[in-house]
Amino acid sequence: MKFSANLGFLWADRPLPAAIRAAKAAGFDAVECHWPYAVPAAEVAAALAGTGLPMLGLNTRRGDVAAGENGLSALPGRSDEARAAIDEAIAYAQAVGAGNIHVMAGFASGEASRDCFVANLDYACRNAASHGITILIEPLNRYDAPGYFLTTTDQALQIMDAVGAPNLKLMFDCYHVQLMEGDLSHRLETLLRRIGHIQFASVPDRGAPDHGEVNFAHVFALVRALGWPEPLGAEYRPGGDTDGTLGWLKAMRQG
Template sequence: PAGDWAKGERGIACHPDRVEEFRAGVDKAIAYAQVLGNTQINCLAGIRPQGYDCATVEQTFVENLKFAAEKLQAAGIKLVMEMINTRDIPGFYLNTTKQALAIRDKVASSNLFLQYDIYHMQVMEGDLARTVEANLAVINHVQLADNPGRNEPGTGEINYRFLFEHLDRIGYQGWIGCEYKPATTTAAGLGWMKAHNAI
């Protein structure tokens, strides 16, 4: 569950006082996924709640991920978690690849993967090509936007033509989701696909 988006919530998986709500949300997500034919679900960690120490917040997140990974696996659905930059969402709990890998080790489930958003990780850590290659086995979904501006590829600093070729070269087999804000209109911005050899 994303929580109350209108009130600024961006997930509740790391919230110690909302474990039951999270777990009920896992069941609802499975029901939705089965109707829609989804084979993968993203768990949003959420903004770190105030009033809890680091260890408690981390343990809550780990236990919730264990619960979700097991339930989803039984339903034939993969679980991914997404690292999000703290400039766009201040205080977001899961914000680097290194942290996500450490959490994944603690969860110790073969059904937990990373959702690697190129835009968020450019903001937080850079070194995109090497990071994706080093962690390819646990990256099950990739998303994109350019930086700065979060617009379509070709509007910022990221060399997407190189990255697309790199993903092909290292054998990435998953989807690449386009999660960007068009600089002008959607139709006008779609020229990036041809310019970046993505079609």
């Protein structure tokens, strides 16, 4: 089993290139991030080349963070900004060799928001396809992100079907799915062919995957048995020094 360090949470106190080097030293097989845009892509690409780690993916910008925005692509009247963020993400992903872009929906509801999200995802998929980039959408739970447009895997599948693009996939975050829907094993089995990336964190505290209500040893074994070939994304809040939380990774390596 391979694992990716999400550098939005892990080693978040370090500059992104240093966090990439820390992930390599810790034994991760890949890295991923949230919003790397403040760091020149050339610096990130150099750190990736120096460690040999691939960058799996990144997110589109959230919008006006100070105003509480968390994505733009489902916000009616904001499509110009949403598409500029998509273009920016595609260019950055190309520069660092990232294969996935999570297009963030934002806080919205209703049919107009659905139509807006579908149209912007269609734009993203068409522009990403020629670069071999997969577009991801991720349901977020209502506790951490109340009012977010996309909340369940069923809703995500309906959106994906409406767009109808082969490079549009589901970001299956075990933490969010468990809080909203549960039944992780059956959902992974059923949805695997529609999934583009899998992430995890303990439930309910979003810490390291060595405690809480989900048995991640079982989940990891299931994903392996299903033939999932890609690294799983460790997107958890370490609550302190990241290196001190990596006992689970060491146990997996020893196993």
